[in-house]
Amino acid sequence: MGSNLAIRLRQNFGLATGIVLFCVVYLGYHLSHPKGFSSAVLVQNSNEVFTLAMVAMAQTVPVLMAGLDLSVGALMTMVDCFASYLMTGAAAGTPLAMDFIGIRLTFGTLPGGVPGLLLGMLICLGIGTLGGLLNGMVVVYGRIQPIIATLATGAIYIGVALHLRPQPGGKIDDDLNWALTNSLGEFASTVHIFDDGAASWFAPLAWIPTPFVLLALIALVVWVPFRRSVAGRTIYAIGSAEGAAYMSGLAIDRAKLIAFTLGGFFAGCGGVFLAIQTSSGNADIPQAGAYTLNSIAAVVIGGTSLLGGTGSAIGSIFGALILRVISFFFRIFDIAPLLQPLFEGLILLVAVSISAVRVLRIKNTLELFR
Amino acid sequence: MAEATATDFLVLSGIAKRYGGVRALENVDFACRRGQIHAVLGENGAGKSTLIKIVAGVVQPDAGTITLDGVLHQFRRPAEATAAGVVCVFQELSLIPDLSVADNISISAPPKRFGLIDTRAQTRRAEALLAEVGCEDVNPLLRVHDLPLSRRQMVEIAKAIGQRPKLLILDEATSALTSADVERVYSLLARLKAANVAILYISHRMHEVDALADRASVFRNGRHIETFDEGTRTTSQIVQLMIGRDISTQYPPKPDRQRPPAALKIENLVWENRLQSISLDVGAGEIVGLGGLDGQGQKMLLLALFGVLRGLTGTITVNGRVVRPGSPSDAKAHGTGIALVPEDRKIEGLMLPMSITDNLAIASLKNLLSGPFVDAGKERRAVEAGIERLRIKVGDRADAVSTLSGGNQQKVVIAKWLMTGPRIILLNDPTRGIDVGTKQELYRLMRELADQGAAILFYSTDYDELIGCCDRVAIMYDGRIVRELTGADLNETNIISASLNIATSEPAAAPHVATAHG
Numbered sequence: 001m002g003s004n005l006a007i008r009l010r011q012n013f014g015l016a017t018g019i020v021l022f023c024v025v026y027l028g029y030h031l032s033h034p035k036g037f038s039s040a041v042l043v044q045n046s047n048e049v050f051t052l053a054m055v056a057m058a059q060t061v062p063v064l065m066a067g068l069d070l071s072v073g074a075l076m077t078m079v080d081c082f083a084s085y086l087m088t089g090a091a092a093g094t095p096l097a098m099d100f101i102g103i104r105l106t107f108g109t110l111p112g113g114v115p116g117l118l119l120g121m122l123i124c125l126g127i128g129t130l131g132g133l134l135n136g137m138v139v140v141y142g143r144i145q146p147i148i149a150t151l152a153t154g155a156i157y158i159g160v161a162l163h164l165r166p167q168p169g170g171k172i173d174d175d176l177n178w179a180l181t182n183s184l185g186e187f188a189s190t191v192h193i194f195d196d197g198a199a200s201w202f203a204p205l206a207w208i209p210t211p212f213v214l215l216a217l218i219a220l221v222v223w224v225p226f227r228r229s230v231a232g233r234t235i236y237a238i239g240s241a242e243g244a245a246y247m248s249g250l251a252i253d254r255a256k257l258i259a260f261t262l263g264g265f266f267a268g269c270g271g272v273f274l275a276i277q278t279s280s281g282n283a284d285i286p287q288a289g290a291y292t293l294n295s296i297a298a299v300v301i302g303g304t305s306l307l308g309g310t311g312s313a314i315g316s317i318f319g320a321l322i323l324r325v326i327s328f329f330f331r332i333f334d335i336a337p338l339l340q341p342l343f344e345g346l347i348l349l350v351a352v353s354i355s356a357v358r359v360l361r362i363k364n365t366l367e368l369f370r
Numbered sequence: 371m372a373e374a375t376a377t378d379f380l381v382l383s384g385i386a387k388r389y390g391g392v393r394a395l396e397n398v399d400f401a402c403r404r405g406q407i408h409a410v411l412g413e414n415g416a417g418k419s420t421l422i423k424i425v426a427g428v429v430q431p432d433a434g435t436i437t438l439d440g441v442l443h444q445f446r447r448p449a450e451a452t453a454a455g456v457v458c459v460f461q462e463l464s465l466i467p468d469l470s471v472a473d474n475i476s477i478s479a480p481p482k483r484f485g486l487i488d489t490r491a492q493t494r495r496a497e498a499l500l501a502e503v504g505c506e507d508v509n510p511l512l513r514v515h516d517l518p519l520s521r522r523q524m525v526e527i528a529k530a531i532g533q534r535p536k537l538l539i540l541d542e543a544t545s546a547l548t549s550a551d552v553e554r555v556y557s558l559l560a561r562l563k564a565a566n567v568a569i570l571y572i573s574h575r576m577h578e579v580d581a582l583a584d585r586a587s588v589f590r591n592g593r594h595i596e597t598f599d600e601g602t603r604t605t606s607q608i609v610q611l612m613i614g615r616d617i618s619t620q621y622p623p624k625p626d627r628q629r630p631p632a633a634l635k636i637e638n639l640v641w642e643n644r645l646q647s648i649s650l651d652v653g654a655g656e657i658v659g660l661g662g663l664d665g666q667g668q669k670m671l672l673l674a675l676f677g678v679l680r681g682l683t684g685t686i687t688v689n690g691r692v693v694r695p696g697s698p699s700d701a702k703a704h705g706t707g708i709a710l711v712p713e714d715r716k717i718e719g720l721m722l723p724m725s726i727t728d729n730l731a732i733a734s735l736k737n738l739l740s741g742p743f744v745d746a747g748k749e750r751r752a753v754e755a756g757i758e759r760l761r762i763k764v765g766d767r768a769d770a771v772s773t774l775s776g777g778n779q780q781k782v783v784i785a786k787w788l789m790t791g792p793r794i795i796l797l798n799d800p801t802r803g804i805d806v807g808t809k810q811e812l813y814r815l816m817r818e819l820a821d822q823g824a825a826i827l828f829y830s831t832d833y834d835e836l837i838g839c840c841d842r843v844a845i846m847y848d849g850r851i852v853r854e855l856t857g858a859d860l861n862e863t864n865i866i867s868a869s870l871n872i873a874t875s876e877p878a879a880a881p882h883v884a885t886a887h888g
Binding site: 003004007008011225228229230233236237239240241243244245246247248249250251308309310362363364365366 | 428447448449452458460464465466467468469470473474477478480485486487489509511512513641642670673678679680681697718
């Protein structure tokens with residue numbers, strides 16, 4: 001069925017362009033890097049890209065419904081701050097208590113050791129997911145446009161984050177940091193599997209960066225099934241023609257709630273990883289804003305239409321990769337830091353234009369507006 | 371009045387609905403049976419659409435009850451009606467453009483495997499259902515927005531059939547179909563009828579109602595006027611019931627005169643492989659029809675003239691001057707003066723949320739300026755003149771244009787273009803989904819405009835209309851003009867045979883022959 005393949009390729013033109021573009025720039029990066037193609041460079045790059053990739057995936061879901069989520073960076077930052085308390089790995093456990101408007105709230109004690117660490121991570125992911133659900137509820141039940149609803153909730157999340165971490169600080173368990181931000185070989189030796197990573201069958205895989213594997217896992221285990229679920233299909237339908245989706249008897253409100261909740265989960269993953277990577281929590285407002293804006297850029301570069309209905313979170317991962325690789329180049333070519341935003345902007349324009357190239361091939365100009 | 375009997379499947383009693391101050395339905399009693407095709411007739415604004423929307427759970431009645439198979443129902447949303455076996459094929463397509471045909475067909479209840487949508491089973495299901503409606507040629511993987519309107523409507527029908535309805539409602543379901551597809555829908559409906567499905571059929575095409583319906587109900591001004599068995603009323607009696615007044619001649623008389631000099635001259639127009647060496651003249655004061663099966667290049671020709679297509683070759687001459695419009699803005703410019711009433715009035719014709727005034731004035735704002743600003747007084751006068759000229763029924767001119775009925779919306783589109791003072795008027799199936807009364811007004815208007823010197827190029831899927839309205843008809847097949855018919859040659863037999871690109875010497879082809887070409 002060669003024609004079916006051609007149809008699929010044409011329908012995923014944006015994603016295909018993103019992948020090709022990434023391959024080209026990343027190959028160029030490695031070729032011009034003195035230590036190109038080494039595991040160390042790959043590990044460093046995958047650490048730097050993971051959080052943005054997760055935030056971009058979080059952004060993709062509302063964009064597919066023709067909305068924008070301005071809270072993704074803030075939500076990620078809030079989870080990052082929570083993680084710096086809940087994932088310290090302190091052997092004695094962590095008492096869960098906080099002061100809020102003069103009231104001391106206590107929720108018991110998080111156990112120490114590995115179970116406590118995993119529980120803390122789950123709680124952090126849960127906080128992200130709940131944040132997403134809150135966004136969804138404001139949008140669905142408040143009948144408020146996503147861009148405004150999330151502008152407000154984003155401010156709330158940043159507020160919570162600042163309350164938690166007025167100054168950068170906190171700590172993440174060292175072993176966890178080491179295990180998740182290095183290669184698979186280091187992961188295996190830290191968690192003591194595969195003969196501490198010395199198993200002979202494992203050796204050819206030991207160079208692969210762990211964040212990369214996590215990213216692929218989240219995409220495969222969460223996004224791919226979601227896309228094939230009824231809720232996932234409904235998201236695309238809402239972005240494409242909400243009226244037709246309603247008339248087809250689809251559960252629109254439920255799908256919107258699920259979409260924002262899923263976005264919150266992705267943002268939570270980003271926040272947890274950022275905490276692990278930096279081994280601290282930081283309620284950095286400019287950084288949160290930059291993540292939000294870059295997530296939108298990544299979504300667009302990855303071939304998702306801001307008008308909704310077409311695209312995928314996989315494309316956004318590639319969009320995030322492209323954005324990050326662009327900034328990697330600055331390190332090699334030693335461009336003055338003050339000029340970097342200027343070059344970033346120019347390159348971003350070029351990258352977005354490449355994905356808009358299909359417009360040139362359209363001979364019926366009426367199709368430009370569909 | 372239809373009295374409810376034991377055999378009735380759907381029974382409505384005392385249904386009333388108001389939209390603001392407008393009465394859409396008043397005290398409607400209505401019933402239909404399984405294994406019957408029941409036509410619902412009426413002008414636009416007669417309340418047919420509201421009736422269907424109530425049965426389909428899209429709107430809730432202010433009063434009255436709905437009984438299905440003896441069970442009282444209250445549908446609060448479309449999904450509830452679907453669950454009860456009521457499936458609608460709406461005039462406004464309910465397909466999702468960015469999803470594939472297969473996705474759309476199974477949208478409300480996709481086949482699942484391990485809790486996820488089974489795309490392979492879904493594709494097989496789509497193939498089976500497309501085959502059932504005779505559309506094997508549609509690849510289920512294609513996105514809906516890549517299909518022509520006629521195919522989309524067939525996909526919509528396949529989607530409806532897939533929900534195994536007990537009551538199937540078709541609202542102008544054949545309005546965008548080719549004649550070959552209409553035949554397929556007819557045979558499909560016959561099969562459904564034999565399978566004891568109740569079918570409500572809304573159409574403005576009287577011959578379809580004649581051919582299909584077992585019973586018919588006429589609505590007027592939100593009231594159920596009469597229900598009768600097919601064959602007990604003549605077409606003109608039915609039309610009279612619908613509009614409540616007598617109609618003598620359907621089409622205005624054609625002037626008997628020499629062919630006028632060309633105002634629009636098209637020579638060797640080529641675009642991609644969709645338009646192949648098109649040459650055609652349209653005289654000032656002439657109505658030239660474009661006919662043929664749907665999708666043979668007629669719409670592309672109109673778009674080409676209107677500056678929408680890139681990469682055209684050939685020449686277009688307007689009043690002796692060669693023009694090459696690069697955009698609709700060029701095409702409408704003073705000196706060229708081309709207007710296009712587009713195919714899809716809801717997307718290409720109107721800005722639905724904007725007011726009637728805004729929509730009417732939008733194409734001729736340049737003529738309404740005082741300095742850099744739109745002059746409110748000029749605008750008001752121009753809009754009033756437009757409304758009056760087409761006798762558009764509006765409440766408040768500041769209302770959103772979406773509040774108007776379909777026929778009045780189409781009038782707004784036409785009035786908007788007439789306000790630009792066009793010399794060349796291109797019409798893309800302007801009477802699609804419009805009631806008989808408004809259609810006749812449009813026919814009269816077209817002739818009036820021609821008499822005032824406009825050159826009109828008129829594409830229609832309705833052969834009757836082409837014969838009745840046009841001085842000449844060019845039949846297109848596969849991107850070419852295969853025949854021009856005029857005078858006594860302009861008859862249904864010739865149109866059909868030319869549409870199928872078969873020589874006239876052969877006996878007139880029955881529409882089902884089209885299947886082989888479709």
